[in-house]
Amino acid sequence: MAWIADFHIHSHFSMATSKESNPRSLSRWAGLKGVSLLGTGDFTHPGWRRELSEALIPAEPGFYKLKEELVPEIPNQPEVRFVVSGELSTIYKKNGRVRKVHHLIILPSLESAERISERLSDLGMNIRSDGRPILGMDSYDLFGLVLEECPEVIFIPAHVWTPHFSVFGSKSGFDEIQECYGDLTQYIHALETGLSSDPAMNWRWSALDRYTLVSNSDAHNPQNLAREANLFETEFSYHGIKTALENKDSGGFIGTIEFFPEEGKYHYDGHRNCEVAWKPEETIANQGICPVCGRKVTVGVLSRVAALADRPEGYRPEGAKPYQSLAPLLEVIGSAFNMGRSSRKANQTYHQLLRKFGPELTVLRETAVDDIAAVAGPLVAEAIRRLRSGEIEVKPGYDGAYGVVSLLREDDRQALMGQAALFEGKAAPAVKRKTVLKRAAAEMVEEAKSLLKVTPADAFHSGLTGEQTAIVKSNQRIISVSAGPGTGKTKTLVERIVYLIREAGVEPVEITAVTFTNRAAQEIKSRLTKLLAGDRRLNRLNLGTFHSIVWKILQQEPESKGIKLLDDIGAKSLLEETLREHRIPLRVRDASLALTLLKNRYLWEEEPNIPPAAVELYQAYQQNLSRYRRWDFDDLIPKMVELWEDDHDWLKPWKRHFQHLLVDEFQDLNLIQYRLVKLWARDCRSLMVIGDPNQSIYGFRGSNSSFFNRLQQDFPEAVSYKLTQNFRSSGTVIKAANALISEGYRQAVPKKDNELSEHRIIWQETPGEKESAQAVVDQIIMLLGGSTMISAHGAKGKYGSPVEETFSLSEIAILYRTGRQAESLETALTVAGLPYRVSGSDLTLEASPVKEFLTFFRYLTDPTDLFWLRSALRYPRWNLRGEEVTEIMRRLEEAQTKENDSGTGSSISGELSPELALKLEQFWGVAGYYREQLGRKSEAVIEDWMLRMESGSEPELEQLKRISENYGSIEELLRFLPLAQEADLTRRGNKSTGTEMITLSTLHAAKGLEFPVVFIVGVEEGLIPYGAEDDPETIAEEQRLFYVGLTRAKQRLYLVNSQFRSKSGLMAPVEVSRFLKMLPQDLLEKVEWSRRSKPKQLELF
Incomplete structure (x- = not known):
């Protein structure tokens, strides 16, 4: 006996669904429709799984049914069973294109659903925001994960032709299923x-x-x-059902409605x-361009099928299952009646038919037309007859x-x-359904394929320009390169290294390349590895930041x-102790900044003008560092300069590494770093510095x-070059x-962009x-092509511009500008279910719970280190007073002087009061x-x-956990932190997973990066420029920082400012940034803000 199944549905936990989807x-x-087996939908949502567990009980193997007390009493209807199912959305980039693919997953049990959901949650996937979650991971990886957790899974690519969200879709799909x-x-x-x-x-399509x-x-x-x-x-x-789907010739699957x-x-x-x-013919005739707006049209399923088809229309392969095309009975x-499906008359007629003849699909497919006419009248009977034919x-x-x-x-x-008409028995005239697409001529199909082909957005110039070649192959000893944004600075530096090794015969061990961040060093290493594949000597290249x-x-x-070496947490802890001991009335942050300026600049000036209070602070702090045998981050380069100037014998083997020196981001050098470059370059065979003064x-x-100018003075033979051609950004x-x-640094606009770009810079207040x-977030959803099917239907983004081109996460x-601004953005992205990563300072490492954790584990990695023990004991958790910590440390220092005693505490317990000894034993x-x-x-x-120490409610520890995922162990993390720069600190966002994520970053940490789409938020006085200072040097630097932000954008740029911000607990008005006012107004499109309306139920959902 045949029965009907509908596997793909959604619960009320999915976006834009009916509340009745319970x-x-x-x-x-x-039951009313005649469906015997219904998919549950949305199995990943914990709320829906809980609801299913409360409402369902096991039935036939792998199926569930409603508990008896919940079963609706409907006569003439089949018993309904449920099978666990759900739809998962993946968004990622593969082979140069954004891919957005939906997958229908059918499972044998709720337990299988629980396992898969837990695994996805452990990966950080947001499975709570939407019944159909969005996952920034490759479809291949998703399938592999599901197979591992449930080998019996039925995995079905969903609605395979939908333009925006499918494996063959014209917007973001593949041309072959194997590619996915x-x-x-x-x-x-x-x-x-x-x-x-x-x-x-x-x-x-034979495939x-x-x-x-x-x-x-x-x-x-x-x-x-x-x-x-x-x-x-x-x-x-x-x-x-699994056997029937896997063996299409078995006869178990007999067709579709x-x-x-x-x-x-x-x-x-x-x-x-x-x-x-x-x-499709009209699309080809118009080259796919809409005559109204001038943009590419959305290519539908009919055209997409034509582009991939290798058979004529009407071809039926052997063994193909039959199907019947119908429409919902209420629509019929x-x-x-020429009235809406929700009208009272339509609904009365609908239920009359069902009471008389059984489920809707029985009425549509089997009930005699004359019998239908007797209940519903001749109009409905004729409509159903025509529908069937x-x-x-x-x-x-x-x-x-x-x-x-x-x-x-x-x-x-x-x-x-x-x-x-009734007595004569004549059927009224009707227009036969016409086949929309005839078999296209071979050349038309080829033209369609060409039209649908997408060229990777990044496919621009892959070789060297004349400017770059001159630098790469220069035989000058000293080379100074001014390279504006998007001009291929990193490419030029990498190619210079390749040239030295491949063509100039230089051994990699003789080359040192200095970067500003560890991230930049990794990028250069990655490129060199590709260009010099198989060259084992590359490991001997001296590559890293100044400090590393x-x-x-x-x-x-x-x-x-x-x-x-102290990390930032340890340095600030010691500085706090120094300020307290010497009663210096400074905040730790201000004192830290003062010491940085002293060590990197003022102490090395020819005529330093240093206030006596700063000298006192410096001397007291350095004494404490010596006491604990420590250097901080800012001590490293001054110490190196002193040693290199004295030309110690032990340094001679190192000098071979500096025969060829390359320095990136030269504009960000301070005085002591410049002095070190001069020393390293003193006997070198070549020096190349590259950067952008702006x-x-x-x-x-x-x-x-x-220091660009200073280099010319100190090395008169230096030859200057400029890279001026911007390959990155649009003309706008x-x-x-x-x-x-x-004016002297301004970049030329490419000829193709001389006219105003169709994508102006969007400014929203x-x-x-x-x-x-x-x-x-609303605009990002549109730029993704709509992260859901529903949001994809709207052709306009939040900012009013039609969205034709889609982007990956x-x-x-x-x-x-500041790490504090990330909080509201993270909240909005999490609610929307959009994966993201955070780069740069976001205050995580400054939070007290994080500092306590890292301090404690610093001590654990070296139990003889009394500095970290002292710092760890000071935290309130251990309930130790200041004098008690001092007493413990005094006893331990004495114990460490004794032979064979590491001073870990066992030997001093008897010397302490019982109360203090008990506290210490707990530690x-x-x-x-x-x-x-x-x-x-x-x-x-x-x-x-977090669990044992009752710190589970601390969000900063959760953030630290996500930072630590980049390192295998706590010890690796602790080794990384002392030399980390702001741009090196990254963490994935709350419930974010996969490799595809939106980037959240401070402007400082974003330098050196580029993105097709950039949003800059907080473009207002007090943030950009930061603070209330009107010092000309500070304002000029803030202007350069805004310039850095703008030039991260390749195609789309959005500037957003708030009219009010919280100050001292009150909402205060703020002015738009003075820098935004400097931009040419014809480049800006200011759009009005409107409160987001609640998602509306689509008409046929």
Whole structure:
């Protein structure tokens, strides 16, 4: 006996779904429709799984049913069973294109759903925001994960032709299924055709012959169940459906019930907003360009099938299963009566038919027309007759707008209601459904394929320009390069190294390349590895930041043995102790900045003018460093300069490494770093410095771009070069950035961009910070092509511009001035279910719970280190007073002087009061436990700490956990932190997973990066420029920082400011940034802010 299944539906936990999508209502409507087996949908959502567990009990193997007390009493309806299912969305970049693919997953049990969901949650996936979660990971990786957790899974690519969200979609799909799923393709046995295609369209492509073609409703409302469905005649169990789908010739799967594909939302090509709907021939004739707005139209399923088809229309492969095209009964009744499907008369007629003849699909497919006429009248009977025979008129759907089916025209109704027509038994005239696409000529298909082909956005100039070649192959000893944004600075530096090794015969061990961040060093290493593949000598290249290279050398210095490097937490802890001991009335932050300037600049000036208070601070702090045998970050380079100037014998082997010296980001050098470069270059065979004076943004650390000029004075033989051609940014971005810099450094706009770019810079003013964050997220969703099917239907973004080009998550960045600004953005992204990563200072490491954790584990990695023990004991957790810590440390220092005693505490317990000894024993106990945990993964250790130490509510520890994921163990993390720069600190966002993520970054940390889409938020006085100072040097540096932000953008740039910000607990008005006012107004498109409306229920959902 045949039975009907609908696997793909959504619960009320999915976006834009009916509140009635609950187990009882779904069961009721499935019965009314005639569905025996219904997918649960949304299995990843914990709330929905809980609801299912409360409402369902096991039935046949792999199936569930409603508890007896919940079963609706509906006569003449089949018993309804549920099978666990869900749809998962992936967004990622692969082979140069943004890919957005949806997957229908069917499982044998709720336990399987729990395992998969837990695994996804452990990876950081947000499975709570939407019943159909968005995952920034490759479809291949998702499939692999699901197979690992449930080998019995039925994994079906969903609605495979939908333009925006499918494996073959014109906007973001593939031309071959293997390109998406690789070697896992062998485990895929069925494809879901979707509402806009039917099996006959899929038969035209021989690559699909081996798959069972299934159809499902994708219902967001219980009334839309079974608008497409599957017919089985097999064992009524999970094993039965799995076997039937995997063995299409077994006879277990007997066919599908279909929408008319023309009624689907993406059948034709076109632009919904422009009301342009085209057949494929028309799209080709117009070269795919909309005559209304001038942009590319959304290519629909019909054209996409034509582009991939290798058979003529009408071809039917051997063994193809039959299908029947229908429309929902309420729509048929509404069309017959010429009234809406929700009208009272239509609904009365609907339920009369069901009470008389049984489920809806029985009425549509089997009930005799005469019997229907006796209950519902001649109009409905004739409409159903025409539906069965395909005698319909359809206005095809396109670009997200459903098609409209018409069964009866007004003259048909008049004729049917007239007595003559009834007595004569004549059928009223009707227009036969016409096949929309005839077999195209071979050349037309080839033209369609060409039209649909997407060129990777990054495919620009891959070789060297004349400017770059001159630098790379220069034989000058001293080379100074001024390189503006987007001019290929890193490429030029890398190619220079390659030239030295490949053509100049230089050994890599003789080359040192200095970068500003560890991230930049990794990027250069990665490029060199690709260009010099197989050259094992590359490992001997001296590559890193100033501080990492210097620290490597200093560790070989005989007198420095045993001296340890403090990280920022330790340095500030020691500085706090120094300020307290000497009663210096400064904040730790201000004192730290003063010491940085002293060590990097003022102490090395020819005539330093240093205030006596600063000298006192410096001397006291350095004494404490010596006391604990420590250097801090800012001690390294001064120490290296002193040693190199004295020309110690032990340094001679190192001098070979500096025969060829390359220095990146030269504009950010401070005085002591410049002095070190001069020393290193004293006997070198070549020196190349490269940077951009207009991107000098670290003046607060003593940096100064004037060292470009100083180099010319100190090395008169130096030859200067300029890189001026911007390969990165659009003409609009270049013009805007030029307005912020002096004329001599302005970049030429490419000829193709001489006219105003069609994408102007968007400027939006919002009431406050939360509204800014929400406005940014709304626009990002549109730039992704709509992260959901529903948001993709709108052709306009938050900012009013039509969205034709889509981007991947990793192509989008949100930049801001201070780390505190990230909070509201993270909240908005998390709510929207969008994966992200945070780069740069975000206050995580400054939070007290994080400092306590890192301090404690610093001590654990070296239990003899009394500095870290002292720091750890000071935290309130251990309930020790200041004098008690002092007493413990005094006893331990005495114990360490004794032979064979490390001073770890066991020997001093008897010398302490019982109360103090007990407190200390509690500390030793915790320390002993966590010393045993040091070999575990860092995330696991932090998780354990949060649980055992009752710190689970501290969000900063959760953030530290995500930072630590980049390192295998706590010890690796602790080794990394002392030499880390702001740009080196990254963490994935809350519940974010995969490799595809939006980037959140401070403006400082974003330097050196580029993104097709950039948002800069907080473009207002007090943030950009930061603070209330009007010092000309500070303002000039803030202007350069804004310039850095603008020039990160390749294609789209959005500037967002708030009208009000919280100050001292009150909302105060703020002015838009003076820098924004400097931009040419014809480059800006200011849009009004409007409060976001709640998501609306789509008409047919």
